Amino acid sequence: MGSATPGADGLPAVRLxxxxxxxxxxxxxxxxxxxxxxxxxxxxxxxNGAGKTTLMRILYGxxxxxxxxxxxxxxxxxxxxPKDAIAAxxxxxxxxxxxxxxxxxAENLALGRARGARLDLEAARRHAREASERYGIAVDPDxxxxxxxxxxxxxxxxxxxxxxxxxxxxxxxxxxxxxxQEVDALFATLRRLIADGLAIVFISHKLGEVRAxxxxxxxxxxxxxxxxxxxxxxxxxxxxxxxxxxxxxxxRPDPIAHAADEPAVLQVTGLSAAxxxGLPAVRxxxxxxxxxxxxxxxxxxxxxxxxxxxxxTGMRRPTAGSATVGGTPIAxxxxxxxxxxxxxxxxxxxxxxxxxxLPVELNLVMERIADFTGPGGLDHAAIRRNAVELIARFRIKxxxxxxxxxxxxxxxxxxxxxxxxxxEPRAIVIAQPTRGLDVGASEYVRGEILxxxxxxxxxxxxSEDLDELLTLSxxxxxxxxxxxxxxxxxxxxxxxxLGLLMAGREVAA
Amino acid sequence: MxxxxxxxxxxxxxxxxxxxxxxxxxxxTVTERSGVLNLGIEGTMYVGAFTGFAVAWWVGDPLIGxxxxxxxxxxxxxxxxxxxxxxxxxxxxxxxxxxxxxxGLSELGNRLLLSxxxxxxxxxxxxxxxxxxxxxxxxxxxxxxxxxxxxxxVAPATxxxxxxxxxxxSLRAVGENPEAADAAGISxxxxxxxxxxxxxxxxxxxxxxxTLAVLGAFTLDIIAGRGxxxxxxxxxxxWGIWRGVLGALIxxxxxxxxxxxxxxxxxxxxxxxxxxxxPYLAVIAALALSGRNAPYPGAYLKPYRRS
Ligand SMILES: Nc1ncnc2c1ncn2[C@@H]1O[C@H](COP(=O)(O)OP(=O)(O)OP(=O)(O)O)[C@@H](O)[C@H]1O
Ligand SMILES: [Mg+2]
Numbered sequence: 001m002g003s004a005t006p007g008a009d010g011l012p013a014v015r016l017x018x019x020x021x022x023x024x025x026x027x028x029x030x031x032x033x034x035x036x037x038x039x040x041x042x043x044x045x046x047x048n049g050a051g052k053t054t055l056m057r058i059l060y061g062x063x064x065x066x067x068x069x070x071x072x073x074x075x076x077x078x079x080x081x082p083k084d085a086i087a088a089x090x091x092x093x094x095x096x097x098x099x100x101x102x103x104x105x106a107e108n109l110a111l112g113r114a115r116g117a118r119l120d121l122e123a124a125r126r127h128a129r130e131a132s133e134r135y136g137i138a139v140d141p142d143x144x145x146x147x148x149x150x151x152x153x154x155x156x157x158x159x160x161x162x163x164x165x166x167x168x169x170x171x172x173x174x175x176x177x178x179x180x181q182e183v184d185a186l187f188a189t190l191r192r193l194i195a196d197g198l199a200i201v202f203i204s205h206k207l208g209e210v211r212a213x214x215x216x217x218x219x220x221x222x223x224x225x226x227x228x229x230x231x232x233x234x235x236x237x238x239x240x241x242x243x244x245x246x247x248x249x250x251x252r253p254d255p256i257a258h259a260a261d262e263p264a265v266l267q268v269t270g271l272s273a274a275x276x277x278g279l280p281a282v283r284x285x286x287x288x289x290x291x292x293x294x295x296x297x298x299x300x301x302x303x304x305x306x307x308x309x310x311x312x313t314g315m316r317r318p319t320a321g322s323a324t325v326g327g328t329p330i331a332x333x334x335x336x337x338x339x340x341x342x343x344x345x346x347x348x349x350x351x352x353x354x355x356x357x358l359p360v361e362l363n364l365v366m367e368r369i370a371d372f373t374g375p376g377g378l379d380h381a382a383i384r385r386n387a388v389e390l391i392a393r394f395r396i397k398x399x400x401x402x403x404x405x406x407x408x409x410x411x412x413x414x415x416x417x418x419x420x421x422x423x424e425p426r427a428i429v430i431a432q433p434t435r436g437l438d439v440g441a442s443e444y445v446r447g448e449i450l451x452x453x454x455x456x457x458x459x460x461x462x463s464e465d466l467d468e469l470l471t472l473s474x475x476x477x478x479x480x481x482x483x484x485x486x487x488x489x490x491x492x493x494x495x496x497x498l499g500l501l502m503a504g505r506e507v508a509a
Numbered sequence: 510m511x512x513x514x515x516x517x518x519x520x521x522x523x524x525x526x527x528x529x530x531x532x533x534x535x536x537x538t539v540t541e542r543s544g545v546l547n548l549g550i551e552g553t554m555y556v557g558a559f560t561g562f563a564v565a566w567w568v569g570d571p572l573i574g575x576x577x578x579x580x581x582x583x584x585x586x587x588x589x590x591x592x593x594x595x596x597x598x599x600x601x602x603x604x605x606x607x608x609x610x611x612x613g614l615s616e617l618g619n620r621l622l623l624s625x626x627x628x629x630x631x632x633x634x635x636x637x638x639x640x641x642x643x644x645x646x647x648x649x650x651x652x653x654x655x656x657x658x659x660x661x662x663v664a665p666a667t668x669x670x671x672x673x674x675x676x677x678x679s680l681r682a683v684g685e686n687p688e689a690a691d692a693a694g695i696s697x698x699x700x701x702x703x704x705x706x707x708x709x710x711x712x713x714x715x716x717x718x719x720t721l722a723v724l725g726a727f728t729l730d731i732i733a734g735r736g737x738x739x740x741x742x743x744x745x746x747x748w749g750i751w752r753g754v755l756g757a758l759i760x761x762x763x764x765x766x767x768x769x770x771x772x773x774x775x776x777x778x779x780x781x782x783x784x785x786x787x788p789y790l791a792v793i794a795a796l797a798l799s800g801r802n803a804p805y806p807g808a809y810l811k812p813y814r815r816s
Contacts, residue, residue, distance in 0.1 A: 023816070057816075060692070062688075062691065062692060062815060062816075063815065063816050064815070081691070081694075081696070081815075082691055082692050082693070082694050083694040083695075083696070086694045092692065094692060097689075098686065098688050098689035098692040098693075099686070099689055100681070100682045100685045100686045100689050100690075100807075101685065101686070101807070102681075102685055102804075102807075103678075103681065103682070103685070107678060108689075110675075110678060111678060111679070111682050111689070111690065111693040111695065112679070112690070112693030112694040112695045113693075114675035114678055115675055116675060117674060117675075118673065118674060118675075119672075119673050119674050119675050119677065119678055121673075160693075406816075
């Protein structure tokens with residue numbers, strides 16, 4: 001793909017005209033026009049907070065527009081709720097999972113579809129299995145969604161939309177949580193779908209992906225559609241359209257020389273832990289991270305990374321082994337004790353790490369409220385100063401008093417990063433740091449991580465973005481089924497080799 | 510004194526006293542599974558008791574009274590829906606306000622319609638006793654139709670509704686993650702209204718059981734905190750109906766036992782107040798033991814509004 005081939009028959013399946021949406025005095029969408037043809041993948045690009053999600057939520061009826069019109073197959077439609085959108089043949093995979101966690105995969109797929117007096121769970125299960133086979137997306141119909149890794153949950157989300165036989169499919173950052181192999185599988189599915197005449201809106205911050213799959217690319221900047229370009233426009237040009245200036249990649253400076261006997265700052269020894277249902281998820285893992293070093297963890301999601309991070313951040317008890325920061329044991333300690341030992345934690349589930357109903361400024365001081373408490377209670381002036389400073393430093397697109405829940409996906413991530421990195425921890429455990437961030441912001445965050453490394457922090461980095469992992473890490477450790485199956489300096493690691501190790505095909509010496 | 514007839518009578522009383530609690534708990538469980546806490550339960554039971562009685566007294570048929578109580582419960586649920594779903598008001602305040610309002614209305618109605626020199630009475634629902642021939646054991650089965658319905662119809666139907674119907678699936682989704690339900694094309698508002706109205710009807714029947722079956726009369730403070738007990742039983746039941754029913758039986762057992770021990774020779778040294786407090790202490794103990802890590806519905810107390 002990547003060529004400017006028009007859709008199968010050139011007819012727009014859906015056309016948006018003059019969509020405008022204000023939140024208070026913020027204009028999230030400003031007179032946006034967009035059309036998607038049958039058999040076309042139309043990518044939507046833009047920095048964090050540019051208004052991509054808002055535009056698509058309007059099309060799916062989750063947000064109501066202040067002005068503008070929607071046409072489906074040339075006919076004007078009024079979309080007041082997702083129900084109307086579904087009836088018009090529109091399906092959406094939202095940026096933040098809209099799955100019911102205590103329910104099984106089959107039940108989630110049956111949501112809103114089941115009719116009549118009896119809920120036929122067997123039929124729901126069968127339907128889930130069929131859809132899973134038809135679209136080549138592997139899921140276990142009987143698994144409880146809350147027990148699945150984010151990558152697996154994303155698969156369920158996509159399947160949920162596809163299983164409704166929609167004609168227009170909106171995918172809001174579907175690949176943010178997928179590993180490269182999963183992205184390939186998803187793209188294969190999407191190609192089959194457009195061959196069937198589906199119209200697809202694809203939102204992603206990964207320009208390579210956008211070029212690989214889209215026919216056309218539209219770019220939003222601060223709510224305004226600044227242009228539509230052919231899908232094979234080169235990455236530099238796309239990035240320039242997005243941010244209005246050229247961008248540059250980051251590169252890791254030379255490693256810091258370590259004496260052979262220098263003690264590690266973060267030392268993990270023989271660590272094991274159980275995952276959901278008490279099955280072993282982390283098995284006898286040993287990793288040492290020295291000051292000024294970044295160790296990357298590679299692995300397909302669901303191979304113990306989540307549980308490892310949970311143990312190290314005080315959210316899960318280990319079943320065996322130990323972990324220390326600067327000699328202080330942290331495995332099995334409370335999150336407060338872990339932080340007191342000097343560990344900064346950036347877990348992958350953002351929504352569980354922030355209080356969405358509280359303003360940005362309070363979320364930013366959440367981990368060190370004591371520092372902001374005066375004799376008369378919370379020192380609001382200091383809290384506000386801290387927020388203003390971090391918002392500027394991390395370029396968060398928000399005001400101190402905004403509730404975190406109203407921020408765009410990428411900006412939520414920045415709030416979390418700012419909170420942790422501002423404390424200058426001596427060791428940092430960080431999972432998927434740039435997931436959902438735009439090009440400029442990713443670059444910035446990677447720069448911040450490298451700055452912490454230069455300042456002597458020991459950093460354990462878990463990322464499903466292999467390029468990122470190889471760029472940032474001094475050493476890479478591969479996890480497969482909870483075990484360390486390989487460890488190498490990143491100069492010696494190439495994506496193919498890592499891919500084999502991650503798939504459990506080869507065990508490095 | 511603890512002989513066969515004592516035990517048979519105690520078991521019979523346990524089921525009878527558990528009956529209003531089973532209705533209330535079933536109603537509150539359905540409501541809370543949709544993410545709405547209905548503190549209007551006490552008032553809804555009260556208005557059910559009053560409306561049921563007043564209409565039965567007026568028409569002379571307890572069955573018509575029961576239907577009237579159901580209508581009153583549906584309305585009470587709809588009012589709660591208007592406050593918490595349509596207006597998005599705070600659930601605690603709305604529920605307490607509803608309880609206070611409904612009790613006030615019932616007492617006003619009572620004063621206008623029924624109060625006179627003597628207590629008004631109706632011919633209550635009769636008891637059934639299909640196993641009268643079995644003696645003391647048969648005593649257990651000497652119950653009102655509404656008691657049979659509570660255990661044999663309402664409890665299994667509630668279980669079926671929540672776990673085995675498309676409505677139940679929507680209900681659980683709305684209570685856990687209304688955004689997901691909305692995105693799946695389920696109307697959050699309609700589901701919550703439905704849950705509140707079904708729940709309200711069940712609560713009202715629980716109240717009406719006292720006036721239409723047990724007493725055949727309406728007296729002030731007739732519900733006497735049973736609605737609050739149901740709230741605790743829902744938590745004890747972990748939002749599942751069967752554990753809720755079990756809780757209702759335990760409470761009713763301790764309550765019935767306390768009443769009987771008061772008049773037993775040898776137990777008169779125990780203060781009456783302690784006997785009366787016993788079932789409530791049991792609830793507190795049960796909650797303390799089972800309330801930890803309670804699996805509250807994810808959207809508990811949260812109004813839902815699209816942006
Ligand atoms: N419900 C809301 N209330 C107030 N502001 C909102 C609300 N929803 C979105 N916004 C604001 O609208 C702007 C656009 O947000 P949107 O989520 O559409 O961005 P986005 O382009 O999807 O960004 P990202 O790439 O980070 O996901 C942001 O500034 C966001 O804070
Ligand atoms: Mg977004």
